[in-house]
Amino acid sequence: MTETPAPERPAPETPAPETPAPDLRRTPVRVVMSPTVVAVLAGSRLSEAVDTFVRTGLRHLVVVDATGRSAGILSQESVTTAWLAPATRRVSRVHEIVSHPDTSVHADTTVQEVAGLMRACRLDAVPVVGQDGRLIGVVTRTDLVRLLAGDPEPP
Numbered sequence: 574m575t576e577t578p579a580p581e582r583p584a585p586e587t588p589a590p591e592t593p594a595p596d597l598r599r600t601p602v603r604v605v606m607s608p609t610v611v612a613v614l615a616g617s618r619l620s621e622a623v624d625t626f627v628r629t630g631l632r633h634l635v636v637v638d639a640t641g642r643s644a645g646i647l648s649q650e651s652v653t654t655a656w657l658a659p660a661t662r663r664v665s666r667v668h669e670i671v672s673h674p675d676t677s678v679h680a681d682t683t684v685q686e687v688a689g690l691m692r693a694c695r696l697d698a699v700p701v702v703g704q705d706g707r708l709i710g711v712v713t714r715t716d717l718v719r720l721l722a723g724d725p726e727p728p
Contacts, residue, residue, distance in 0.1 A: 597720055598685035602678055605720045606701045606710035612637045615644045615668040619655065622647055622667050633698040633713065636671045641707045643700035645671035677702045680709060684720060687712055 612635045613622050625634060626649055636644040651670045655663065664670050677700040678687055687699055691714060701710040 598683060598688075600684045600720060601680060602682050602684055602687050602701055602712050603680035603710070605684060605716040606680070606712040607716065608710045610635050610700075610708060610711050612708065613647060613667055614639065615666075615671065617667045619652065619665055619667060619670075623652060626652070633711070635698075635700045635708060635711050636667055636674075637708055643677040643702055643706075643708050644668070645674035645676065646696065646698050646700065647671055648697065672696070676700075677708075678712070679704070684712075684717055688717055691717075 611625060611629050611631055613625055615636050615638050622634060625631075632649050634647045636647050638644045647667055647670065651672055655670045658664075668674075673694055673696060676690070676694060676696065678690065680701055680703065682701075690696065690699060698711055698713045700708055701712055703709045
């Protein structure tokens with residue numbers, strides 16, 4: 574009887590060392606923000622803002638002052654709440670119901686800081702300003718979720 578040697582087994586492949594995933598929390602907000610902003614002037618009539626909501630399909634509008642600086646966020650929720658208020662407390666101008674007028678972030682703020690601000694202030698959107706304080710974008714909770722899903726580019 575002749576013995577035939579068993580075929581050599583290939584050596585098990587050594588897995589390549591995994592490169593650590595980037596810490597998405599340190600991503601600057603400028604990477605995920607939308608640079609296209611629909612804004613409304615603080616002194617605008619509420620009816621103008623409502624028309625803008627209907628025309629654009631957005632849930633939040635950035636409110637700006639006459640110089641283009643952020644003056645807060647106007648949400649559909651704020652508008653409907655104001656609309657449902659008793660007639661004696663009805664508002665007619667955007668600046669009367671703007672949310673968090675002094676809240677904005679700079680483009681280099683990390684998404685972790687923005688998420689913390691959103692959570693603490695119960696915000697769904699935050700204006701992004703440049704060094705001069707002028708509006709350059711807006712970041713929303715949807716933008717943060719898109720980053721987590723691996724698609725940081727605004728639509």
